[in-house]
Amino acid sequence: MFRNYLKIAWRNLWKSRLLTAVNILGLAVAFTASILLVLTAAREFSFDQFHDHKQQLQQLYISVHHVQGTEERSNLPMPLTPALKQEFPEVKAASRFMDASGMVRYRDKMYGSDVMGVDPDFLRMFSFPLLSGEKQQPLRSLSNVVITERMARKIFGSAEPVGQSLEMYLEGRWKTFIVSAVAEDVPDNSSLEFDMLCRFEHVPAYADQKDAWNSSTHEVFVQLSDQATAAAFERRAKTFVNKYFAEGIRNLQRDGAVPGKDGALIGLHLMPLTDIHFNSISSSGGAISRFYPYMLLLIGIFILFIACVNFMNLTIAGAFSRSREIGMRKILGAFRGQVIMQLWGEAVLVCGLALLAGMAMAYFLLPGYNALFSNRLSLNLLRQPWLLPGLFLVFVLVTLVAGGYPALMIARLNTIKVLKGSLLTGRSNRVRNVLIVTQFVISSLLICCTLIAWQQLNYLRKKPLGYSKEQVISIPVPYNVDAELALTRMRNQLSGHAGILAVTGTDINMGRGRDGSSATSIVSFDYKGREVRSHWLRVDYDYVGAMGLQLVAGRDFSRAYGTDSSALLINEKMAAQLGGMEAALGALLPVEDSAHPQQVIGIVKDFNFKSLKEEIGPLTLNINKEWPLQYIFVKVAAGNLPGYMNLVKQQWQALYPGSSTDPSFLDENTDRQYRREQRFSGIFISAAVLAIIISCMGLFAISVLIMTRRTREVGVRKVLGASVAGIVTLLSKDFVKLVLLSVMIASPVAWYIMEQWLQHYAYRIPVNIGVFLLAGAIALLVAVITVSIQSVRAALMNPVKSIRTE
């Protein structure tokens, strides 16, 4: 019996090769796309899931209710962790986590390396397995380091790393360490990343700040005991906060800050480690909105659904030719269940072929997909326990939806009517139309969203930021180079060259450099009995000129004044905070302490020093050498930009041979801020294109079927004198109406969704009606072309031939 079914299925598929091809190809492409999208989403969801104690691991963060608004951050003061361990028995283990160094030296060779300072608990809390060396207490001694396998191979080659000594660049000096253990490489889906671990005592400024409650520099992770809950901890933390943050609370009270929901001005909170990837409070976290991976899953489902609809429509349309066989089978003694099983089995066969093809395609496309969207996906993600059963479930669901409904419909048909050939097809047309409309609603929705996202991205890139970004080269200064000296030397080297307009320095890059890093530095101090908070930016002479900032009052930093190392430039937002331009200019601000106030000498026009997702905040610029420079900015003339870039690289190499740095133009950097948006809009565009292609494949196949059925009608009409254009219109009209209806349904939905999405951006485009018209035009055009291919063919046929066929 089964063989009989298989034969029938195979012969049927072969007989209608075109439809089969559309079905299998469409479904296969949809499976491929869905698999890739699910993998992308699965990677996001897999972050930090590999830790054995993930249930108990939490990151600490602090919320402070300022007068200006609530601040939530994961940076905490150094003495907090020891105090925490003493006062909270439910904290089983805790570790601070902070950058210690970026440079190590072994036998006079230097290596860039991400060295993190942690407490000894760190390796007990997190599941970063040790491969060799001291496995119990690898960080017992202050001079021990733990190194990852990859880094060990890079530095020591094939030699045994454990017991080797190497040097680390710490606060301007080289210090010797001994490798005590080798750890497995940090998984790619870990929020916490490191090449080496050393004791927290080695982090910059540890000696000064180890008892300072007012300076927050690093993150803290805790492991609660098994019975403890985060809520209970947070309740108990209130007394703790009142004890240690008393001064801060007093200041907030004085300024008239309003407490949060829990009634506290400052609160300590926990967030589960597994959430930090989706959280913007955590510095280590990915700040990825959960919206994105869910969106990807949704798009995957959409695409799969569209392909299923094709399958359904084609099967129902093809049922006409199958119904005689089914009717005869029923007369020969087939139960309805058997008929349904047979038809469903055929669907399983087709879907199975499509799934195999789709999996093969996904396997071969994965490297290209990763490269295209700068993802790091691997098939290892399939090892997640929910994924494979999920895939199987989806597959069964697809066969049920795509094959089950048509099977049920065909099996229900009246046997006698089928055999007499008087089958009514009116009802199935309505179902078909609804399905086609659904397909095109989804397609137009994706097109609309893509267009709006693309416009917004374009707007972010093109919007003037208030400073010159095209002609400024940013050079990150390596850890082991004295930045002040490097700036002076670069100034001297470049000053003679034509086209070099200015050379200056800063401690925070604009946008994200090639190293991908960005930083924020905020100071707060009391001024006239009120707390004032401001972004804090170290610059150097000529910064205003090089960046093309506009001075609206006062003067720029100048070498002519010896006292400018304690002078400040502020932006308009900061001036407003200080009580307006007049009041601000010349004001003495007690930034570090009230004994040495710093004077505001000028006010610059507001510019977007952060990404356009954020409003411009108060900003203070200084040239105080206490804040080390990290970047050298070179302003060059317009014109031969690559030439200037080469010049800058050459000069750097001449000054520091062997020291590598990776300069970039600031506009590259600001573009890089929107990498995630670019990645997602890339995926969106591909999905939209796929959706419309698959929808049109279905439309094409349906129109083939309909044209064959209406061949005689067309013939008769032509004999009666209808023009080709008239017939094409007649045949395409119905489809065009369906597509128009779809666009009309999709537009408001797209408008709503994208309006929500745009709320993430402080600077955004208004959604205009043109987008929907354009999306409609695209969908319509593609659909009309698809249908016309068939209707023109039908219209051009020799009527004598088509009439004779019957």
Added chain:
Amino acid sequence: MIQLKHISKHYPVGFGKNAVLDDIDLTIHAGEFVSIMGPSGSGKSTLLHILGLLEEPSGGEYLFEGEPVHKMSEKKRTQLHRGSIGFVFQAYHLIDELTVYENIETPLLYKNVPSSERKSRVADVLDRFNIVAKKDLFPNQLSGGQQQLVGIARAIVAEPRVIFADEPTGNLHSDQARVIMQLFKHLNETDKITIVQVTHSEQNAAFGHRVIEIRDGKIR
């Protein structure tokens, strides 16, 4: 074997109804060869469909081998189609995607006949109808007469007790028709299969024992 009591059949048309069969009383005994005749539209095909359990009467009572049909479940009817009833159609209705052999085999598959027995029974029938050479051909490679032979072979392979034939020779020319009718007669006489056929032709009707004339939904 078959007993119809006051059988009627009508379809709704607009607000009224269109009566196709009206108060039919009919008894057919096992082993009979009955021909139903009448002009087109007289309701003879509908009567055959009701007899063959393909359509339900609007009123009246139908006993098949003593059992009331209107009380049978869908499953029971399908069982009858598997074992007791064979059909032959004017348009043959062979399954286009299956070969001659596979077409004949299909009813046995539904009847769950074991593989070896299936083979021998299909081979028997092929042999008996002299179509062994055609067994691997598809229906559209056969002439009309040959297709109808296959149709009959398929109808008898499950060894039914009654065959309903709806104008079995309607699409055939007279020589072929005679062959088919002789086959029916033979089946009726040697295999004791009850045969009920609908036909237009007096000649064909002459092969049977009894003619039922039907006109305007009534037996005359």
